[in-house]
Amino acid sequence: MRFLLRRALFYLVTAWAAITINFLLPRMLPGDPVQAMIARFQGRLSTDAIASLYVLFGLDTQTSMFSQYVTYWGNLFKGDLGLSFTYFPTPVSEVISQSLPWTLSLMGVTTVISFVLGTMIGVYAGWRRGSWIDSLLPIATFFSAIPYFWLGLIAISVFAVTWGAFPAAGGYEPGLIPGFDWEFISSALYYAVLPALTVIISSIAGWILGMRNMMVTVSSEDYVTVAHAKGLPERRVMLGYAARNAVLPSISGFALSLGFIVGGTLLVEMVFSYPGIGYVLFTGVNAKDYPLMQGIFLIITLAVLLANLIADVVYLLLDPRTRKA
Amino acid sequence: MKSALNGKTMAGLAIMGFFVLIAIVGSWLAPYDPSAMSSDIMEPPSGAHWFGTTQTGQDIFSQVMVGTRGVLIVGLVAGAIATALSVLIGVTAGFLGGVADEFLSALSNIFLVVPALPLIIIVTSFLPDAGDFLIAFVISATGWAWGARILRAQTLSLRQRDYVEAARATGERTWRLIVFEVMPNLTAIIASSFVGTVIFAVLSVITLSFIGVASVSNWNWGTILFWAQNAQALAQGAWWWFIPAGLCIALLGTALALINFGIDEYMNPRLRTSIGGKVKMRVGFTPVLRQEGGRS
Numbered sequence: 001m002r003f004l005l006r007r008a009l010f011y012l013v014t015a016w017a018a019i020t021i022n023f024l025l026p027r028m029l030p031g032d033p034v035q036a037m038i039a040r041f042q043g044r045l046s047t048d049a050i051a052s053l054y055v056l057f058g059l060d061t062q063t064s065m066f067s068q069y070v071t072y073w074g075n076l077f078k079g080d081l082g083l084s085f086t087y088f089p090t091p092v093s094e095v096i097s098q099s100l101p102w103t104l105s106l107m108g109v110t111t112v113i114s115f116v117l118g119t120m121i122g123v124y125a126g127w128r129r130g131s132w133i134d135s136l137l138p139i140a141t142f143f144s145a146i147p148y149f150w151l152g153l154i155a156i157s158v159f160a161v162t163w164g165a166f167p168a169a170g171g172y173e174p175g176l177i178p179g180f181d182w183e184f185i186s187s188a189l190y191y192a193v194l195p196a197l198t199v200i201i202s203s204i205a206g207w208i209l210g211m212r213n214m215m216v217t218v219s220s221e222d223y224v225t226v227a228h229a230k231g232l233p234e235r236r237v238m239l240g241y242a243a244r245n246a247v248l249p250s251i252s253g254f255a256l257s258l259g260f261i262v263g264g265t266l267l268v269e270m271v272f273s274y275p276g277i278g279y280v281l282f283t284g285v286n287a288k289d290y291p292l293m294q295g296i297f298l299i300i301t302l303a304v305l306l307a308n309l310i311a312d313v314v315y316l317l318l319d320p321r322t323r324k325a
Numbered sequence: 326m327k328s329a330l331n332g333k334t335m336a337g338l339a340i341m342g343f344f345v346l347i348a349i350v351g352s353w354l355a356p357y358d359p360s361a362m363s364s365d366i367m368e369p370p371s372g373a374h375w376f377g378t379t380q381t382g383q384d385i386f387s388q389v390m391v392g393t394r395g396v397l398i399v400g401l402v403a404g405a406i407a408t409a410l411s412v413l414i415g416v417t418a419g420f421l422g423g424v425a426d427e428f429l430s431a432l433s434n435i436f437l438v439v440p441a442l443p444l445i446i447i448v449t450s451f452l453p454d455a456g457d458f459l460i461a462f463v464i465s466a467t468g469w470a471w472g473a474r475i476l477r478a479q480t481l482s483l484r485q486r487d488y489v490e491a492a493r494a495t496g497e498r499t500w501r502l503i504v505f506e507v508m509p510n511l512t513a514i515i516a517s518s519f520v521g522t523v524i525f526a527v528l529s530v531i532t533l534s535f536i537g538v539a540s541v542s543n544w545n546w547g548t549i550l551f552w553a554q555n556a557q558a559l560a561q562g563a564w565w566w567f568i569p570a571g572l573c574i575a576l577l578g579t580a581l582a583l584i585n586f587g588i589d590e591y592m593n594p595r596l597r598t599s600i601g602g603k604v605k606m607r608v609g610f611t612p613v614l615r616q617e618g619g620r621s
Binding site: 017285 | 431450532
């Protein structure tokens with residue numbers, strides 16, 4: 001329990017740090033977002049609008065930094081992340097809550113598939129070290145070195161443009177209304193195949209390599225030899241003795257690589273124009289929509305912290321040593 | 326040292342060397358000005374244009390050649406800064422222990438958990454004019470934490486070794502202990518974390534250019550993909566526009582990963598794949614090597 005409390009405290013501190021970075025960024029960096037906005041709208045903004053923009057960005061020199069910070073926190077607790085420029089006058093929180101489910105489902109499913117599949121292949125590759133599976137390692141390395149977005153571009157060019165088997169962009173059939181009916185869900189699944197495959201193919205190699213190396217290391221531990229000597233079936237030694245211990249670094253690494261996976265998924269969404277948070281971030285970046293970008297960064301960070309906490313609980317269940325401490 | 330230079334490492338170093346060479350001489354060897362337009366619009370690869378041309382008649386081969394420099398500069402500069410940071414923070418934390426360790430570990434853990442790419446995207450897009458060195462700096466500010474974590478763990482185990490204790494007993498100063506007793510034994514880890522950071526930095530800078538956050542007037546492989554995407558090269562079937570740059574990225578990434586495998590296998594011989602052909606883990610397989618230091 002103490003372990004979990006410590007972790008929870010750490011995540012709180014991290015969340016505070018991320019929020020504070022978010023608060024400080026527009027105030028510390030040399031660029032003036034409001035000037036950029038004024039230039040972009042070319043005199044179509046009234047003086048009132050400009051004044052409110054300055055307040056929105058906290059570039060209002062009338063109030064002190066500290067009171068700005070307090071107001072910022074107050075707004076956060078109300079769920080107020082400001083107004084989006086691109087989707088004006090929709091609040092940022094609404095834009096995000098519309099796109100978040102897409103990203104969460106795409107990322108959740110692909111990450112689980114990639115982790116489970118990659119770990120299983122890694123178990124076999126490590127157990128049968130020197131077999132033909134080892135010759136797949138350089139190929140896996142090559143695939144893990146390919147940027148997610150480029151693999152997505154190739155997938156579009158082969159499967160969507162040339163072959164025409166899958167749609168090149170979007171999250172569902174254009175005419176459909178999102179809802180929980182079979183027609184919409186099947187369409188959404190069909191549109192998700194290519195982005196999901198892209199994410200799985202480029203992320204699986206990391207799990208295979210990590211698990212293989214850990215299996216090789218664990219296989220020569222004494223307890224594995226003892227398990228063999230007891231005459232246990234090989235399958236049981238491999239899965240129950242070696243793999244169970246070898247998977248621990250993968251689980252703790254899972255939490256840490258999550259930030260990386262999120263980055264990759266965002267890019268895949270950009271390439272496929274998938275209606276998730278990555279695509280919204282892309283439009284936000286192109287339009288210099290600072291409130292939207294900052295809101296997305298905040299939500300992504302909080303989501304990653306939550307996922308980390310879940311990974312910690314899983315770790316706690318798998319490794320009795322952490323429970324004793 | 327011979328074992329460090331096995332086939333994988335050699336292959337990785339060879340590819341890496343090739344790219345470094347192109348980065349240095351690429352802009353002189355490039356047959357055309359990468360930005361110069363011509364009347365050869367959207368031509369597939371030919372003798373005159375090895376990688377074909379873009380929608381405005383620019384030569385893609387020249388763009389790839391010239392763009393190599395930007396990618397490698399950002400990768401190596403960011404790798405060097407981030408490695409320096411991680412050595413400074415990781416080794417200090419591991420060696421000093423106590424409150425300093427708690428604080429520095431918490432700091433690197435925070436940087437590890439916060440998703441780096443969205444942070445880099447946001448910081449870079451706030452900057453008015455993001456050149457190569459500025460981007461390298463932003464990337465290294467977010468990419469040092471992983472190395473710091475590994476270095477801290479290794480330093481923790483090293484500082485209790487007898488030879489360090491002996492040096493301490495003779496009255497050596499702390500900085501001397503760190504620089505001359507501990508650091509030499511961290512060389513392999515530092516090297517591998519440098520290579521890892523370069524991979525991260527290369528992918529980051531290409532991503533930034535691809536989504537148009539970094540200045541798109543500087544040529545690098547990501548910029549080529551940015552223009553290809555903007556001109557809808559995919560829908561027009563202009564595969565030559567995005568295949569070469571992507572393959573270069575994958576090749577460079579593979580080369581760096583291979584170098585890292587070589588370092589890993591040098592540090593942990595059990596990971597080697599090619600010792601005496603097939604090895605099967607069953608009864609009777611008695612490993613001679615014990616993990617250094619054991620599990621304490």
